[in-house]
Structures are given as C-alpha cells and as structure tokens.
Amino acid sequence: MTARNAPSTPIWENVEAAILQSSLTQTEYVLRGGRYHLFLLLAGTATLLIGDTDTDIQAPAFVWVPQGVSSKVGIKAGTRGMVVSIPELQLGISLPSGSLGVDVRAALAAPIIRKPDLKTTARQLQILTDTIHEELYTNAPATQDIVRYNLTLLLIQIWRASATEIRHSTAIPRSIFQNFVSLVELHLTDHWTVAAYAAHIGVTKDRLTSAVQRATGRSPLAEIHRKLLQEAELQLLTSPQQISEIAYKLGFKDAAYFNRFFRKHMGLSPGQFRTKKQEQLPPKTFAAWP
Incomplete structure (x- = not known):
C-alpha cells in the first residue's frame, strides 16, 4: 500500500492527511497517542488493536x-x-461553538468504530477528508480557513454517525469540572479569565474553583496554564514556525509575554526548550504517527 502524503512540513498547524491506496500486502499504522486520528475506509478491511x-x-x-x-x-x-x-489544539479550535461543541467534544473523547447507517454519510465524510487533503497538499489561498471549516463539518459528521440518538447538552447532566475542561479546550487561545469560565458555565467563581480543585488538586487558573503549556510544548516540538508566530497562535499578545510565561513555569525560554528537546524526537512518518 502507498500513501500520498501531505507536504513534509504541514501547511496548517500540523494537521496531516493521506490517501490509503490498494496494495498486495497488509500495512500497519502505529498510533502513539499524540494526536487524534480518523481512518475512513471506503473499500476493503482493516483491524484495530487497542490494548x-x-x-x-x-x-x-x-x-x-x-x-x-x-x-x-x-x-x-x-x-x-x-x-x-x-x-x-486544532481540534479545539475546529469544534463548533456553544453546547454543540461540548457534545461533540465529549463524543470524541473515546474511540469510535462505526459503519455509517446511510451511504450519504460515508460520501460526506469522503468529500470532507478529500477536501482537507487537497488543501493541505496544494496550499492555495485561504487554505487555513477552508481546512478549519471542513474540520468542523467533519467532526460534526463523526458525532452524528457515532451517536445512537442526538441529545442537547441541557438534557445530559455534566459536572462543573467536565464543562470547564470542554470550555478550556474550546477557548484556550482566547485566554478567558476564570470568572469568564464560571459565568459561561453558570456557577460562581468560588464554586468552579472548588469543583476543579476536587477533581485535579489544582486551581482553575493552574489547570488552564497546564493545558496552555502542553500546547506550547507541542507547537515548539512539531512546528517549524518562529517563537513569535507560535506565541500569536497560542493567543499571546507578543513573544516577550509568551517567553515570560513559559520561562516562569518551565524554567527555561521557549527557544531553549525547543533546542534541548528537538533532538530527542523520533523520525516522523505516517507509519509511526505520534
């Protein structure tokens, strides 16, 4: 089997896509858990091993x-x-807004294996994945907007196909902490205050703080910072962009503020972190994805 890969340097925020084509032998893909992966099978058979x-x-x-x-x-x-x-990070940015985004995010947190009930669903998934692949491969004007738009539609289609019934978030009891985690993923680069998260969830700041501390042992702000540092590390290790570009992508007003934030929590600057860690990364191929 051969795979037509996107460029070696991903065009949009390390989103990658490939076409799986026929072969005379079986090919195995090892997924190490560093990203979300969608395999769309249009013909043939595959085997999934989890645990x-x-x-x-x-x-x-x-x-x-x-x-x-x-x-x-x-x-x-x-x-x-x-x-x-x-x-x-890109999944969070591409999720639909509002309660639908919370529902979709909850569904995508677990492995999903589905045969679409309707042929139209499989066709829609194929159209969306084809479009994403072509945009990444050609890097035409407005590629970022088109990829983000199609990712949003793709995630909604996966959610639709995976759900036994569609429910509104108000009909599904969720803990304050679960709502907080979902909202952080949606608005991480917006740099919301803890008070803004509490207001959006519909609780007081003190009640949100209590719920997050019980679940994690950390304050809401510490949890937000932990998540932001994770995304910063991912971008520094996988993106060829400059520190200033990564800072802007993560919602920081300038690179100096990003440097101060990163150094305060990590003990070294983003540039020093990238230099120290980059040599430890394994070779990156589609047959052994992160």
Whole structure:
C-alpha cells in the first residue's frame, strides 16, 4: 500500500492527511497517542488493536482514535480510504461553538468504530477528508480557513454517525469540572479569565474553583496554564514556525509575554526548550504517527 502524503512540513498547524491506496500486502499504522486520528475506509478491511482488543472492520466504515490512546491499525490488502491526523489544539479550535461543541467534544473523547447507517454519510465524510487533503497538499489561498471549516463539518459528521440518538447538552447532566475542561479546550487561545469560565458555565467563581480543585488538586487558573503549556510544548516540538508566530497562535499578545510565561513555569525560554528537546524526537512518518 502507498500513501500520498501531505507536504513534509504541514501547511496548517500540523494537521496531516493521506490517501490509503490498494496494495498486495497488509500495512500497519502505529498510533502513539499524540494526536487524534480518523481512518475512513471506503473499500476493503482493516483491524484495530487497542490494548488486548482486536476488532475487524469492513468498509464502508470509519475509526476514530482520540489523543492519548495508543493503538495499531492494520490495513489489509485491497483497502482504500483516507486518514486524517489532528493535534488537540486544532481540534479545539475546529469544534463548533456553544453546547454543540461540548457534545461533540465529549463524543470524541473515546474511540469510535462505526459503519455509517446511510451511504450519504460515508460520501460526506469522503468529500470532507478529500477536501482537507487537497488543501493541505496544494496550499492555495485561504487554505487555513477552508481546512478549519471542513474540520468542523467533519467532526460534526463523526458525532452524528457515532451517536445512537442526538441529545442537547441541557438534557445530559455534566459536572462543573467536565464543562470547564470542554470550555478550556474550546477557548484556550482566547485566554478567558476564570470568572469568564464560571459565568459561561453558570456557577460562581468560588464554586468552579472548588469543583476543579476536587477533581485535579489544582486551581482553575493552574489547570488552564497546564493545558496552555502542553500546547506550547507541542507547537515548539512539531512546528517549524518562529517563537513569535507560535506565541500569536497560542493567543499571546507578543513573544516577550509568551517567553515570560513559559520561562516562569518551565524554567527555561521557549527557544531553549525547543533546542534541548528537538533532538530527542523520533523520525516522523505516517507509519509511526505520534
């Protein structure tokens, strides 16, 4: 099997896409849990291994593997499809706004294996993944906007296809902490205050602080900073962009503020961190994705 890859330097925030084409032998993809992955099977058979559980999947079908879940996907001879890899920061940016985004984010937190009930669903997923791939491959004007727009539609389609029934978030009881985590992922680069998160959830700042401390042992602000540092580390290690560009991408007003924030929490500047850690990264291929 061969895969037509996006450029070696990803065009939009390390989102990657490839076409899976027929082969005479089986090919195995090792997913180490560093990103979210969508495998869309249009023809043939694949095998998903998560832990000790082996599942055979017959096309048409899709497999969603969330970040943090290490697994293996074996693509058998004659299989055809698409694969999209999404960093967590870009997934958060691409989620729909409001309560729908909270519902979609909750659904995408677990592995999903589905055969779409309707042929139109499989066709829509194919159109969206094809568009993302072509935009990444050609890097035409407005690529970022088109990729983000199609990722949003793609995530909604996955949520629709995975749900046994569509519910509004108001009908599903959620803890204050769960809502907080979802909102942080949606608005991490907006740099909301803790009071803004509390107001959006509909609780007092003290009640939010109590809920987050019980769940994590940290304050809401410390949890926001922890998440922001995780995204900063990911960008520094995987993006070829300059420190100032990464700072802007993460919502900082200027690189100096980003440098102070990073040094305060990590003990070294973003540039020093990148230099120290970059040599430790393994070679990056589609057959051994992060």
